[in-house]
Amino acid sequence: MSPSQHSESGGRRLDRRRFLTTAAIGGATIVGASALGGLDADAAFAEPMPSLDTAIPAAFAEGRIVAINRNVLDVAGSHGERYLIQLTNATSVWKLRTTTAEAIEVGDGLYARGAAMPDGTIAADAVWVNIVNVYVTIRGIAKDRLHLQHGSAEVVGHIVPDTTTASYLGGALTADLSKTRIGQEAQVLGAWRPADGNIDIARVSLGH
Amino acid sequence: MACGSTSLWAGEATWFCCGNAWGSCGSAGTGACGTCQSSKHMAAWPNLSAACYDITRPDLCGEGMPRRTCGAVMNVKHQCSGATVCVTLADCGPRTKSFCGEATCCNGACRTNRVIDLTPSAFSAIGSLSSGKLPVYIYE
Amino acid sequence: MIPLVSHLAPLVCAVLLAVTGAGKLFGRQTDRLAANTVLVRVLNDGRRATLALRGVGAIELALAAALFAVPDTVVPGAATALLGVGFTGYLAYARTTAPESSCGCTARAEGPIGAKAFSRAGLVVAGGVLAATADRPWWSEISHRPAAAAAVLALAAVLVTALMADPARVLMPLRRARLRLFGHPLEPATGERVPVAATVELLEHSLAWQAAMPVVRSALLDHWDDEGWRVLHYAGAYTDERGTHPADVLFALDLTLTVDSAPSPAVRVSVIDDMTGEVVPSAVLAPTRTPLPLAT
Numbered sequence: 001m002s003p004s005q006h007s008e009s010g011g012r013r014l015d016r017r018r019f020l021t022t023a024a025i026g027g028a029t030i031v032g033a034s035a036l037g038g039l040d041a042d043a044a045f046a047e048p049m050p051s052l053d054t055a056i057p058a059a060f061a062e063g064r065i066v067a068i069n070r071n072v073l074d075v076a077g078s079h080g081e082r083y084l085i086q087l088t089n090a091t092s093v094w095k096l097r098t099t100t101a102e103a104i105e106v107g108d109g110l111y112a113r114g115a116a117m118p119d120g121t122i123a124a125d126a127v128w129v130n131i132v133n134v135y136v137t138i139r140g141i142a143k144d145r146l147h148l149q150h151g152s153a154e155v156v157g158h159i160v161p162d163t164t165t166a167s168y169l170g171g172a173l174t175a176d177l178s179k180t181r182i183g184q185e186a187q188v189l190g191a192w193r194p195a196d197g198n199i200d201i202a203r204v205s206l207g208h
Numbered sequence: 209m210a211c212g213s214t215s216l217w218a219g220e221a222t223w224f225c226c227g228n229a230w231g232s233c234g235s236a237g238t239g240a241c242g243t244c245q246s247s248k249h250m251a252a253w254p255n256l257s258a259a260c261y262d263i264t265r266p267d268l269c270g271e272g273m274p275r276r277t278c279g280a281v282m283n284v285k286h287q288c289s290g291a292t293v294c295v296t297l298a299d300c301g302p303r304t305k306s307f308c309g310e311a312t313c314c315n316g317a318c319r320t321n322r323v324i325d326l327t328p329s330a331f332s333a334i335g336s337l338s339s340g341k342l343p344v345y346i347y348e
Numbered sequence: 349m350i351p352l353v354s355h356l357a358p359l360v361c362a363v364l365l366a367v368t369g370a371g372k373l374f375g376r377q378t379d380r381l382a383a384n385t386v387l388v389r390v391l392n393d394g395r396r397a398t399l400a401l402r403g404v405g406a407i408e409l410a411l412a413a414a415l416f417a418v419p420d421t422v423v424p425g426a427a428t429a430l431l432g433v434g435f436t437g438y439l440a441y442a443r444t445t446a447p448e449s450s451c452g453c454t455a456r457a458e459g460p461i462g463a464k465a466f467s468r469a470g471l472v473v474a475g476g477v478l479a480a481t482a483d484r485p486w487w488s489e490i491s492h493r494p495a496a497a498a499a500v501l502a503l504a505a506v507l508v509t510a511l512m513a514d515p516a517r518v519l520m521p522l523r524r525a526r527l528r529l530f531g532h533p534l535e536p537a538t539g540e541r542v543p544v545a546a547t548v549e550l551l552e553h554s555l556a557w558q559a560a561m562p563v564v565r566s567a568l569l570d571h572w573d574d575e576g577w578r579v580l581h582y583a584g585a586y587t588d589e590r591g592t593h594p595a596d597v598l599f600a601l602d603l604t605l606t607v608d609s610a611p612s613p614a615v616r617v618s619v620i621d622d623m624t625g626e627v628v629p630s631a632v633l634a635p636t637r638t639p640l641p642l643a644t
Contacts, residue, residue: 060332062246077247078230079245079247111337120273128328128338133222135224170309
């Protein structure tokens with residue numbers, strides 16, 4: 001993509017955001033405990049919702065991307081399956097953070113959720129690229145990384161400024177990682193790096 | 209066996225990968241039952257066997273969870289949205305004891321303690337993988 | 349040098365076997381460790397595997413006592429070498445038949461059997477052979493040549509530690525001490541803005557999410573901040589009498605709030621028809637509130 005095309009699409013994106021912001025703040029329904037009155041919260045959860053389009057079966061794909069052709073990801077499943085995954089402008093893309101299809105590369109691993117199309121492809125609602133969620137023990141702490149033990153393997157968890165967050169015993173996610181301790185057990189959700197097998201940390205949930 | 213609607217348990221659901229796939233699940237293998245695959249609706253249960261229970265120890269968080277073995281099926285329902293997925297037990301987990309007291313809530317109603325681990329396929333059917341955990345009701 | 353090493357070998361072997369033997373015999377985790385070894389399959393029962401592992405621990409302790417007390421006789425050393433050969437055979441069998449199993453050798457949680465486990469068994473064989481050739485008790489060797497003995501024992505200690513200990517575990521106290529001395533390398537974040545992930549978490553725990561989830565199809569598509577609001581954009585679809593239509597689902601939340609400060613936040617929700625660009629007023633309805641049986 002040329003720089004001028006890039007700025008043009010960036011401009012369109014900003015215009016779109018401006019339009020959506022006006023709608024989101026101006027014409028919105030306010031939903032909150034006060035707006036709907038005091039609810040018995042435990043009883044408030046809904047009955048299972050039927051799929052919006054019961055004719056379209058839900059689909060899931062898992063594997064490594066072997067090719068990218070325009071908006072279609074060619075994915076080799078880990079157990080010999082092959083998937084063609086269509087991305088649209090309604091497809092959410094996660095790769096360490098919420099991003100766009102341009103961030104996806106050949107060699108990345110992915111999970112995709114969407115709808116099975118009659119032609120055998122999957123129209124993706126959401127794709128999560130390189131996402132991993134591992135149970136680890138913190139073995140070392142440095143300025144820009146955590147040394148993690150995952151099973152018998154040693155993994156480096158990179159701390160990414162403005163992205164990595166921590167949650168202490170279920171508390172709200174915070175950018176403050178200063179309460180991490182060596183020897184602590186933790187769940188690390190992040191983006192796996194295919195090149196070296198290490199992880200860029202999106203969030204670290206700390207236990208006791 | 210079909211997924212039923214008898215209440216079994218409630219708590220937090222997390223997700224894990226398995227089945228010799230990409231990323232960190234290469235080392236995980238096919239789980240304690242030898243059948244686990246990320247792309248199937250499967251789950252890990254903390255009391256899959258006595259050896260498993262010794263690792264997860266949900267009782268240390270006050271969760272005296274019953275034994276359910278490989279192949280047992282459960283309905284897992286997102287407490288907030290009601291979205292439901294039917295899963296088959298295929299591994300031991302999560303490590304409940306390491307996160308005692310951790311809570312996930314829906315509008316102030318909270319579920320505490322990690323009681324089930326879902327495969328990406330199952331978890332993404334009822335929530336977003338990037339959220340990491342969900343409050344759930346479990347039926348069998 | 350060789351006689352010095354062989355005279356001290358009984359002491360080194362005794363300490364090594366005492367540590368591993370006591371761990372197996374008295375360890376509270378022995379049953380869990382036994383469950384991960386190939387013994388379970390060989391003996392067809394977890395309890396018998398635990399008993400077998402504890403039995404080996406008792407033998408190791410008895411050998412340690414003999415090596416310690418009568419180091420200048422052949423039998424304890426020869427028995428130790430024999431035990432080492434037995435260990436090697438067991439490891440080879442386990443590695444061939446159940447590569448993922450643990451060895452249960454050191455009474456601690458370990459990964460699958462690797463080169464280290466074989467080196468440890470080899471060390472027991474070598475130590476046993478050397479100990480069997482000792483013709484002088486270790487205490488008289490230490491008093492006779494204290495400096496050389498100390499050097500050999502120190503070397504042996506390093507070798508045994510390297511083979512027994514998990515390097516990460518050895519490094520951990522050092523790393524902890526460094527943190528205590530030089531402070532935590534990660535600065536506490538003060539007055540930082542609320543991370544986007546925390547706002548998403550707040551939304552996903554809210555009544556608004558509960559109400560809108562049937563309309564939402566994607567995960568988070570985009571987000572931005574505008575005049576104190578954080579707008580979270582999802583793709584969705586709503587259904588009316590004319591069918592199902594693609595839509596943008598927008599949530600606006602106070603960008604300073606988190607689940608800790610606002611357990612039940614007020615959220616602005618809008619559903620905008622993708623084709624017409626118009627707000628769909630009835631797309632987000634209050635959820636039906638039929639109580640379901642709660643798990644106990």
